Amino acid sequence: MTSGDSFYITTPIYYPSDVPHIGHGYTTVAVDTLARWHRQAGDDTWMLTGTDEHGQKMLRAAAANGATPQEWVDKLVAEAWFPLLQTLNVANDDFIRTTQPRHEERVQAFVQAIYDRGYIYAGEFEALYCVGCEEFKTESEIVDGTGEFEGLKVCAIHSKPLELLQEKNYFFKLSEFQDALLDLYKNTPDFVRPDSARNEVVSFVKNGLKDLSISRSTFDWGIKVPWDDSHVIYVWVDALLNYATAIGYGADEEEFGRRWPGYHVVGKDILRFHAVIWPAMLMAAGLEVPRGVFAHGWLLVGGEKMSKSKLTGIAPTEITDVFGSDAYRFYFLSAIPFGHDGSFSWEDLSARYQAELANGFGNLASRTIAMIERYFEGMVPPADAYTAGDLEIQRIVADAARSADAAVERFRIDEAIAAIWTIVDALNGYITENEPWALAKDDAQRARLGTVLYTASEGLRALAALLSPVMPISTEKLWIALGAAETIGRLCDQPLREAGTWGVLRPGTSVNGLAPLFPRVEQN
Template sequence: MSTGRSFYITTPIYYPSDVPHIGHGYTTVAVDTLARWHRQAGDDTWMLTGTDEHGQKMLRAASANGVTPQQWVDKLVSESWFPLLKTLDVANDDFIRTTQERHERNVQTFFRALYDRGYIYAGEYEALYCVGCEEFKPESEILDGSGPFEGLKVCAIHSIPLELLHEKNYFFKLSEFAEPLLKLYRENPDFIRPESARNEVVSFVKQGLKDLSISRSTFDWGIKVPWDESHVIYVWVDALLNYATAVGYGSDPDEFARRWPAYHVVGKDILRFHAVIWPAMLMAAGVDVPRGVFAHGWLLVGGEKMSKSKLTGIAPTEITDVFGSDAYRFYFLSAIAFGQDGSFSWEDLSSRYQAELANGFGNLASRTTAMIERYFEGVVPPAAEYTEGDLAIQRTVADAATHADAAIERFRIDEAIDAIWTIVDALNGYITQNEPWALAKDDAQRERLGTVLYTAAEGLRALAVLLSPVMPEATEKLWVALGAAESLGRLHDQPIREAGGWGILRPGTSVNGLAPLFPRVEQHA
C-alpha cells in the first residue's frame, strides 16, 4: 500500500523535568494524528518523539534529589513520559532519549563535521544566562527585576534572576548563514508555517545573526566535544540533532536517506531554534535542511500560557479520566485553529463533548445501527434507487474526504475535522428528514427504507475511516459494529484517500450492537 513517499514527522523532544501538561499532550496528539493520516494514506510514515535529558537544569535537579543525573532522568521518563503516550493513544514509531548511545555518538560525528568544515572556532564569552531556558538571553528577553529581585536582571519568561557567565567556549559561525537562510525562506515559502511564524523569523534573520556559543565548560552533564573533553556540547544543539540521529545520521546511511528530511511540529516559543539555528547547522554540515517547520500556538488557561510554575498546568489524565482519550484528541485538534493560540476551559470541553461527540456523532452511530438491527435483523440492506437527497449525501462524503486530505497537507487538522464533520451534520439532517421509523410502518416503502439505512451506514463507514487518525478508539468500535472488520479488514488498513468513494460497505454485512461511543459524563465541577 506504500506510495513510496516519505513522511517523517517529529514532536519536539520534551524536557523530562517538566511534568507533562495538556500543552505537551496537544503537540503530541497533533503530530500523531498527522502521522496516522499519512500512514493510512500509504505514505512511508515515521513518527518520532522523545526526551531532552542533558543540561545544567537537569544536573541541578538530580543533585537536589540526591541521585545521579542518569538515575533522575530514567525515573522521570518512565514515570511521566512513557505513560503520557499510552494515556493519549499515541502510535509513535520511535522514542529517542538524548542519553542514548546512538544519539551521543552521532552528535559527536556531526560536530566533527562542522569543525572539519571550518564552522567552529574557540572564543571568549560573557553573557546573561537563564538556567530555566538553558539559554543565553537576547536583550529583548531581559527585564529589570522588582520586589525581592530589585536591582537584578531577570528572565522575561521565568521571572528569575539571570546569571552572568564568563566562559571560554566554542562558537558556531551562525552569522554566515543569514543570507542562505533568507534565500531558503524566499524559495520555499512553506518552509515555516503558519505565515505569522514565517514573518517573525524572516524579520529576525534580516537584523543579522550573531555567532552562537555551542559548548559549556563549567559542568559535565552533556555530550563531550570530540576534540576537547573539557567541554560539553550546548544542550540545545545536542537536542536539535535528535531528529537526525534517530533516523540513522552517522550510523545507517540507507535509513537516513529513506527518512530524512523531516517535518518538525513545535510550539512557537522554540521556533527560532528550529527555523534558524537548526537549518543553518545542517547547511554547514552539508546535510539537507528539514522539509518544514510548523509552529503551533500556545494553550492558554484563564488567559495565561500553560506553565507548571504558575499552576496553570493541567495534567492530561485530569481530562482523559473523565472524558476519555478520543475526546481529548478531538477537542484540542478541532477547537483550536492549528497554528494559533487557543484557550482551554472545562465548560467548553464539556459542551463540545455533549453537542458534537455524544449528540452529534455518537447518537448518529447508535441510532443507525439500532435501526438496522430493528428493521433488517442486523443485516445492512442494499440500496434501491437513489433520490436527489441520497446523492447529495454521496457528494458531501466525497467532498469531505477531498477537503480533509487537502487540509492535512496544509497541517490544518482543525480544518480537516471541520470538513469531515459536514458528514455528521448532513446525515443527522438526512435521517430526520427521511424518518426511517415512519417508512418502517409501510411495507410498500421497504426498498426506500433500505436505501435510507444503507446511505446512513455507508456514511458512517466513511466517517470511521476519516476520523480514525483523530479518534482511534471510538472509530474502531464503530468499525466493528458496522461489521466492516469482517468484510473489509482492519480499520487502520483502509486507504484514507479513497474513503470518500461510495458503495464500499457491502450490503449483507452483519451489524453488531453498539454501546454509546461517548457515554454521558457527570458534569465536571
Template structure:
C-alpha cells in the same frame, strides 16, 4: 502498503524536568494524528518523539533530589513521559532519549563534521544566561526585575534572575548563514508555517545573526566535545540533532537517506532554534534542511500560557479520566486553529463533548446501528434507486474526504475535522428529514427504507475511516459494529485517500450492538 512518499514527522524533544501538562499532550496528539493520517494514506510514515535529558537545569534538579542526573531522568521518563503516550493513545514509531548511545555517537560525528568544515572556532564568551530556558538571552528577552528581584536582570519568560556566564567556549559561525537562510525562506515560503511565524523568523534573521556558543565548560552533564573533552556540547545543539540521529545519521546511512528530511512541529517559543539555528547547522554539515517547521500556538488557561512555575499546568490524565482519550484528542485538535493560540477550559470541553461527540457523532452511530437491527435484522440493506437527497449525501462524503486530505497537507487538522464533521451534520439532518421510523410502517416504502439506512451505514463507514487518526478507539468500536472488517479488512488498513468513494460497505454486512461511543458524563460540577 506504502506509496514510497516519505513522511517523517517529529514532536519537539521534550525537556522532562517536570511532569507533562496538556500543552505537551496537545503537541503530541497533533503530530500523532498527522502521522496516523499519512500512514493510513499509504505514505512511508515515521513519527518520532522523545526527551532532551542534558543541561544544567537537569543537573541541578537531580542534585536537589539527591540522585545522579541519569537516575533522575530515568525516573522522570519512566514514570511520567512513557505513560503519557499510552494515556493519549499515541502510536509513535520511535522514542529517542538524548542520553542514548545512538544519539551521543551521532552528535559527536555531526559536530566533528562541521568543525572539520571550518564552521567552529574557540573564543571567549560573556552573557546573561537563563537556566530555565537553557539559553543565552538577547536584549529583547531581558527585563528588569521587580519585587524580590528588584535591581536584577530577569528572563522575560520565567521572570527569574539571569546568571552572568563567562567561559571559553566553542562557537558555531551562525552569522555566515544569514543570506542563505533568507534565501531559503524566500524560495520555500512554506518552510516555516504559519505565515505569521515565517514573517517573525525572517525579520529576526534580517536584523543580523551572531555566532552561537555551542559548548559549556562549567559543568559536565552533556555530550563531550569530540576534540576537547573539557567541554560539553550546548544542550540545544545536542537536542536539535535528535531528529537526525534517531533516523540513523552517522550509523545507518540507508535509513537516514530513506527518512530524512523531516517535518517538525514545535511550540512557537522554540521556533527560532528550529527555523534558524537548525537549518544553518544542517547547511554547515552539507545536509538537506528540514521539509518544514510548523509552529503551533500556546494553550492558554485563564488567559496565561501554561507553566509549572505558575501552577497553570494541567495533567492530561485528569481530562482523560473523565472524558476519555478520544475526546481529549478531538477537543484539542478541533477547538483550536492549529498554528494559533487557543484557550482551554473544562466547561468548553464538556460542552463540546456533549454537543459534538455524544449528541452528534455518537447518537448518529447508535441510531443507525439500532434501526438496522430493528428493521433489517442487523444486515446492512441493499439500497434501491438513489434520489437527489441521497446523492447529496454522497457528494458531501466525497467533498469532505478530499477537503480533509488537503487540509492535512497544510497541517490544518482543525480544518480537516471541520470538513469531516459536515458528514455528521448532514447525516443527522438526513435521518430527521427521511424519517426511517415512519417508512418502516409502510411495506410499500421498504425499498426506500433500505436506501436510507444503507446511506446512513455507508456514511458511517466513511466517518470511521476519516476520523480514525483523530479518535482511534471510538472509530474501532464503530467499525466493529458496522460489520465492516470481514469484507473490507482492518480499519487501520483502509486507504484513507479513497475513503470518500461511495458504496464500499457491502450490503449484507452483519452489524452488531453498539454501546454508546461517548457515554453521558455524570459530574456534579
C-alpha cells in the same frame, strides 16, 4: 502527497525536568494524528518523539532530589513521559532519549563534521543566561525584575533572575548563514508555517545573526566535545540533532536517506532554534534542510500560557480520566485553529463533548445501527434507486474526504476535522428528514427504508475511516459495529485518500450492537 511518499514527522523532544501538561499532550497528539493520517494513506511514515535530558537545569534538579542526573532522568521518563504516550494513545515509531549511546555517538560525529569543515572556532563569552530556558538571552528577552527580584535582570518568559556567565567556549559560525537562510525562506515560502511564524523568523534573521556558543565548560552533564573533553556540547545543539541521529545519521546512511528530510512541529517559543539554528547547522554539515517547520500556538488557561511554575499546568490524565483519550484528541485538535493560540476551559470541553461527540457523532452511530437491527434483522440493507437527497450525501462524503486530505497537507488538522464533520451534520439532517421510523410502518416503503439506512451506514463507514487518525478507539468500535472488519478488513488498512468513494460497505453485512461511543459524563 501521492501514496508511498516518505513522510517523516517529529514532535520537539521534551525536557522531562517536570511532569507533562496538556500543552505537551497537544503537540504530541497533533503530530500523532498527522502521522496516522499519512500512514493510513499509504505514505512511508515515521513519527519520532523523545526527551532532551542534558543541561544545567537537569543537573540542578537531580542534585536537589538527591539523585545522579541519569537516575533522575530515568525516573522521570519511566514514571511520566512514557505513560503520557499510553494515556493519549500515541502510535509513535521511535522514542529517542538524548542520553542513549546511539544519540551521543552520532552527535559527536555531526559536531566533528562541522568542525572539520571550518564552521567552529574557540572564543570567550560573557552573557546573561536563563537556566530555565537553557538559553543565552538577547536584550529584547531581558526585563527588570519586580518584587523579590527588584534590581535584578530577569527572563521575560520565566521571570527568574538571569545568571552572568563568563566562559571559554566553542562557537558555531551562525552569522555566515544569514543570506543562505533568507534565500531559503524566500525560495521555500512554506518552510516556516504559519505565516505569522514565518514573518517573525525572517525579521529576526534580517536583523543580523551572531555566532552561537555551542559548548559549555563549567559543568559536565552533557555530551563531550569530541576534540576537547573539557567541554560538553550546548544542550540545544545536542537536542536539535536528535531529528537526525534517531533515523541513522552517521550510522545507517540507507535509513537516513529514506527518512530525511522531515517535518518538525514545535511550540512557537522554540521556533528560532528550529527555523534558524537547525537549518544553518545542517547547511554547515552539507545536509538537506528540513522539509518544513510548523509552529503551533500556546494553550492558554485563564489567559496565561501554561507553566508549572505558575501552577497553570494541567495533567492530561485530569481530562482523559473523565472524558477518555479520543475526546481529548478531538477537542484540542478541533477547537483550536492549528498554528494559533487557544484557550482551554473545562466548560468548553464539556459542552463540545456533549454536543459534537455524544449527541452529534455518537448518537448518529447508535441510532443507525439500532434501526438496522430493528428493521433489517441486523443486516445492512441494499440501496434501491437513489434520490437527489441521497446523491447529495454521496457528494458531501466525497468532498469531505478530499478537503480533509488537502487540509492535512497544509497541517491544518482543525480544518480537516471541520470538513469531515460536514458528514456528521449532513447525515443527522438526512435521518431527520427521511424519518426511517415512519417508513418502517409502511411495507410499500421497504425499498426506500433500505436506501436510507444503507446511505446512513455507508456514511458512517466513511466517517470511521476519516476520523480514525483523530479518534482511533471510538472509530474502531464503530467499525466493528458496522461489521466492516469482517467484510472489508481492518480499519487501519483503509486507504484514506479513497475513503470518500461510495459503496464500500457491502449490503448483507451483519452489524453488531453498539454501546454509546461517548457515554454521558457525570461531573461534580
